[in-house]
Amino acid sequence: MRAAEANRPKNEVSATARLARSINLGFFPHLFPISGEVGLEKVLAFIAKLCLRGEPLALAIDKGRELGMLKGLNGDLVYSKAREFLIHYHSLSGSPRERAEKFLRGMGRPAFPEWAERRIPRLRLEAEASIRRNYWFWVNPFKGDQDKALREIGEKIEFERDNDFPELYRVTEGDPSKVKAFKEGKAVIQDKASFAVVKALDPKPGELIYDMASAPGVKTALIMALTEGRAEVVASELSRTRLEKESSFLKLLNVDLRKVHLIQADSRNLLIRRADKVLLDAPCSSSGMVPNDPCVLLTLTPEKVKSFSELQREMLKTAVEISNYVTYSSCSVFPEEGEELVEGFKTIRPSFGEPSGNGVRFWPSQGTQGFFISVITGRKG
Structure with a gap:
């Protein structure tokens, strides 16, 4: 028995052992019990293995x-290197440990899976652009003086007003997630592309809006903010856990929950007959979310894209039966989850973003997450 293990309280070893067994990653005989410092390549390999199991980056680092x-x-440093490593992962070969060692020697390049780059050559550029994560935010009108909140934020980070959306600010220096005003709900971090989805919806006071896949609640909150709390939103989410987190988030922002009706349900089968507008920010492959969480690259497959495309088609069929004004969006780079999906509908292309088919796209190379957005006003014919 190692000295470090012998001197460790029994209950501490037991707790760590339980966590190790629950993760069951195969190389723990070399890592547990941990004595002294662990090399960065082992940490990166550990994170990659959790990502391959579908864990998000933040949770993988927390477990480490x-x-x-x-x-x-x-x-x-670990967070920064892990992001870069995961974005380089598909250009390297070998086990996660071998890939980590190669990455730390300067090998590889930013890459999507090979099959994805063959289909969309632009993804080589977008992978490289994804290494940098940009932060955007808006100030919450339900938590007091907005100018005061901006001054408070300005003492911690630097930012500038966005050219397209005057309510939105881009962080130019600093990490907003560490700023007290964001933790208190005085301001909300939201990517510009995600913000653009709600601007395409163009919510108005007095409208009844159905948000078909509402968690984590940022878009629902923005609908209420842009309408000064005078819209009414039915927000559905299949997962009870996610719905409870959404409720807590909206309460933190002081959103009037008498105007927001949170429902746990499969939105394809929900008994809502009519709404003025529908927001369908559809569940998707998350292939546009690489700047936010590059772990998505490690579980990205053609089968995953196809499966989500089929689900999106079902949800869109329901959406157009409820309203003749549907804002459809997906945080995916693949046309099966965007342009091809809306081909059979009458559409309005938003006035912002890069025109693409019957909608617009936002790309990491433009400083945002990857999104497709289109406004649907009915079926063709």
Whole structure:
């Protein structure tokens, strides 16, 4: 038995062992019990293995921290290197550990899976652009003086007003997630492309709006903010856990929940007959979310894209039966989840974004997440 293990309280070893067994990653005989510092390549390999299981990056890093793997390592450095490594992952070969070692030697390039780059050559550029994550935010009108909130934020980070949307600000220096005003709900972090989805919806006071896949609630909150709390929203979400988190988030922002009706349901079968407008920010492959969480690259497959496309088609069929004004969006780079999906409908192309088919696109190379957006006003014919 190692000295470090012998001197560790039994209950601490037991707790760590339980976490290790629950993760069951195969190389824990070399990592558990952990004694001293763990090399960065082992940490990166650990994170990659969790990402391959579908875990988000933040959770993978948290689990590594719980296991003591980040001891002696700078947390911000680990996060930054992990993001870069995951974006380089598909250009490298071997096991996660071997790929990590190659990455730290300067090998590889930013890459989507090979099959995706063959289909959409532009993705080579978008992978490289995804290494940098940009932050955008808007100030919450339901939590007091907005100018005061901006001054408070300006003491911690630097930002500038967006040229397209005057309510939106782009962070030019600093990390807003560490600023107290954001934790208190005085301001909301939301990517410009995601913000544009709600602007395409163009919500008005007095309208009844159906948000078909509402969690985590940022778009629902923005609908209420843009209408000064005078719209009415039916927000549905299949997962009870996600719905409860959405409720807590909206309460933090002081959104009037008498005007927002949260419903746990499969929105394809919900008994809502009519609404003035429908927002369908559809569940998708998340292939446009690489700047936010590059773990999505490790589970991206053609089968996944096809499966989500079929689900989106079903949801869109329901949406157009409820309203003749449907804003459809997906955070995907693939036309099966965007342009091809809306071909059979009458559409209005939003006035912002890069024109693409019957809608617009936002790309990481433009500083945002990857999104497709279109406004549907009915079926053709």
